[in-house]
Amino acid sequence: MSDDWSLEPYRFDEQPASPPEPEAAPQPADSKAAFGKAKGPKPKPPKPPKAAKEPKASKEPRPRKAQSPGAKSGGLFGNPPGGGGDRPWYARLAWLWKTMAVAAAVGLVVLIAGATFVWFKYLADVPALPSREALFAMNRAPGIRFQDKDGVVIASRGPRYGDRVKLDELPKYVPEAFLAAEDRRFYHHGAIDFYGIARASFSNWRAGHVVQGGSTITQQLAKGLFLTPEQTMKRKLQEALMAHRLQKVLSKDEVLTLYLNRIFFGANTYGIDGASRAYFGKPASQLTRGEAALLASLPKAPSRLALTRNMGAALARSHLVLGNMLREKWLTQAEYDQAMAETPKLAAGAIQQDGDLGYVLDYATTEAVRLVGANSPDLVVKLSIDTKLQRIGAQTLREVLRTDGARMGAHQGALLALSTDGAIRVMVGGADFDETPFNRAVQAKRQPGSTFKPFVYAAALEKGVLPTDQRVDGPVKIGDWEPENYGAGYSGTVTVETALAKSINTVAVKLAQEVKGPAIGDLARRFGLKDIPSNPDLSVALGSYEVNLLDLVSGFQVFQQGGKRIEPYMIETIATQGGQPLYSHAAQAPGEVYDIHFASMMVKMMEKVLTRGTGTKAAFNRPAAGKTGTSQNWRDAWFVGFTPDYVAGVWLGNDDDKPMAHVAGGTLPAMIWRRFMIAAHDGLPVRDFDWLLPDPVPEMQADPRNGFYSDLAADFGRASDEAAEAARKMDVPPPVVAPPPPPKPEEPIPF
Numbered sequence: 001m002s003d004d005w006s007l008e009p010y011r012f013d014e015q016p017a018s019p020p021e022p023e024a025a026p027q028p029a030d031s032k033a034a035f036g037k038a039k040g041p042k043p044k045p046p047k048p049p050k051a052a053k054e055p056k057a058s059k060e061p062r063p064r065k066a067q068s069p070g071a072k073s074g075g076l077f078g079n080p081p082g083g084g085g086d087r088p089w090y091a092r093l094a095w096l097w098k099t100m101a102v103a104a105a106v107g108l109v110v111l112i113a114g115a116t117f118v119w120f121k122y123l124a125d126v127p128a129l130p131s132r133e134a135l136f137a138m139n140r141a142p143g144i145r146f147q148d149k150d151g152v153v154i155a156s157r158g159p160r161y162g163d164r165v166k167l168d169e170l171p172k173y174v175p176e177a178f179l180a181a182e183d184r185r186f187y188h189h190g191a192i193d194f195y196g197i198a199r200a201s202f203s204n205w206r207a208g209h210v211v212q213g214g215s216t217i218t219q220q221l222a223k224g225l226f227l228t229p230e231q232t233m234k235r236k237l238q239e240a241l242m243a244h245r246l247q248k249v250l251s252k253d254e255v256l257t258l259y260l261n262r263i264f265f266g267a268n269t270y271g272i273d274g275a276s277r278a279y280f281g282k283p284a285s286q287l288t289r290g291e292a293a294l295l296a297s298l299p300k301a302p303s304r305l306a307l308t309r310n311m312g313a314a315l316a317r318s319h320l321v322l323g324n325m326l327r328e329k330w331l332t333q334a335e336y337d338q339a340m341a342e343t344p345k346l347a348a349g350a351i352q353q354d355g356d357l358g359y360v361l362d363y364a365t366t367e368a369v370r371l372v373g374a375n376s377p378d379l380v381v382k383l384s385i386d387t388k389l390q391r392i393g394a395q396t397l398r399e400v401l402r403t404d405g406a407r408m409g410a411h412q413g414a415l416l417a418l419s420t421d422g423a424i425r426v427m428v429g430g431a432d433f434d435e436t437p438f439n440r441a442v443q444a445k446r447q448p449g450s451t452f453k454p455f456v457y458a459a460a461l462e463k464g465v466l467p468t469d470q471r472v473d474g475p476v477k478i479g480d481w482e483p484e485n486y487g488a489g490y491s492g493t494v495t496v497e498t499a500l501a502k503s504i505n506t507v508a509v510k511l512a513q514e515v516k517g518p519a520i521g522d523l524a525r526r527f528g529l530k531d532i533p534s535n536p537d538l539s540v541a542l543g544s545y546e547v548n549l550l551d552l553v554s555g556f557q558v559f560q561q562g563g564k565r566i567e568p569y570m571i572e573t574i575a576t577q578g579g580q581p582l583y584s585h586a587a588q589a590p591g592e593v594y595d596i597h598f599a600s601m602m603v604k605m606m607e608k609v610l611t612r613g614t615g616t617k618a619a620f621n622r623p624a625a626g627k628t629g630t631s632q633n634w635r636d637a638w639f640v641g642f643t644p645d646y647v648a649g650v651w652l653g654n655d656d657d658k659p660m661a662h663v664a665g666g667t668l669p670a671m672i673w674r675r676f677m678i679a680a681h682d683g684l685p686v687r688d689f690d691w692l693l694p695d696p697v698p699e700m701q702a703d704p705r706n707g708f709y710s711d712l713a714a715d716f717g718r719a720s721d722e723a724a725e726a727a728r729k730m731d732v733p734p735p736v737v738a739p740p741p742p743p744k745p746e747e748p749i750p751f
Contacts, residue, residue: 162273180324191247266306281347290342356394358433384423422566451629452543501613512541563594618670628665639669
């Protein structure tokens, strides 16, 4: 039998089709078949087949292409490599199924790993969902009645909530106004509106900035109840997860009800009923359509759009809300026109101005909640504030900013004062709390400039430097940095105490170079300046690292207290309004963080700042010490100083970091400090720092060559006397004998 596959193709006889004969029995595996007639004995004729349908005329088969004897066939639907032409097509695709299975397994592993990473990095600390009833009370800040240091009630603070309301207790247009403002598809999507996110993303992309948000009401509720307002990926993922959890336990109506009762409306007001009573003096069930739209405009930016602060912007947004309600057919044209024509009228008690105490009450509220918890009952909080001094400090700052400050480009400031026990007696965080509630005494971090130099000098004293030591005020170059003095002049050789009094930059940098960054960072942290790194660079000598006023004033108190640090505080006691004590400030023994001998030297050096240095405008008829400071390009001006009774600090500048017109720490800040301190010491006896110690006497080690030079000088003296006597007898002028030069010091000359 031939193995030649190139034989001519078999051709059927052209004759009428006849019933097909049955196939012959298959040959053994080792037999070979060829096209044409088979050789060998004829097989027995098969039995007649059953009658079959007449087949269609078969077409002439195409000739098979010639292949070499060992060629392999394959392809997507052909035989797999190695043969198998008689296998079904799905079996011949086994390699494809295996590849897809491996890819799916790898994808699943990657998916699980990614989900695990996201969970532990972003979602592991998501708070647990409380009970349904607790959702209406959680994180509900208490109402607080404040007393000053003498126990006199000075203010009442706390959120205004109103009554809890249900949807069926409100006019239908009230919840519809909030849906029109925040989430028109609320009843048509889940906890997350993916269509809304896509729409907002496209609108923001087309506008080139954020013009729409994609958060649902459920997401906003989750953020308000459980999370912080920070704009981070972690917070957004947690918000989505908490919204999903809320949607699983609450119906849509329940979510909307909870939202309306807990949403923030500005002016320290929460919930639709609280906002209605606070702004319009009536319950939410009596709101008009225009008032409902006006309140619905607030959750987007409650502080900026608060009706007591920015009625115009809130009214403009309420018109957009009414337009959305008209488009959704929640208002007729007549109802829309009537609501647009409404003129909102605020209730008489809606505008509550805290005046000079605003910054104090904000800070004290935060501290009280931190000390006793957010879910506490209504409280009575006694503060360390001296209301008389608070008023004087605020008025003094405001008057200077309004006059000289306006002329010299200084539009903001802060003032803070502590008594000797660390109690905050005065906290003025800005020119006007009702205009800008941002507290610059504790929230703003600015460069202290030369006000930081005392901490550099204090570290130098710990390394053995004395106030009477000398340094050279001259050009300094450290790499590419060439610090200069104010005025760009140099004084030559000066003492360390003079360099501090005159605020000489070059000497401060040289001292920092001597003591190194870690020593300065360690001392600053011991003094309570927590924002200074552990190993600052040399620019720290000129106050390049930002601090806030409270930390800076507290750091200066260490000098006032002879090296002991006292943690500043404002809250003395907290009790429920029923009288149950919850907290009392415990007077603790001050921690000694600096040697009293060094503190004594520092106070005496800082006193010279006021008597003959850069702070002479702060001097008044009492012992006082302090330091001026001005940051680069006149952006910040400081004066921080102390007497035996008070330590106080003043900062002037601008919120937008705009430079002032040459306002230095020794000018307006020193003047404000002086005026305030004169008022603060009214009626107090004049006293000095009674703990100061005598200045150390520098120890001088005798030069071992002194005896030789003394004997030599004596010999020269005798020789000179003898020569003079001989010359007298001879009437010849005596020769001039020069004394020997003094020995050169072996140590290097200080720079």
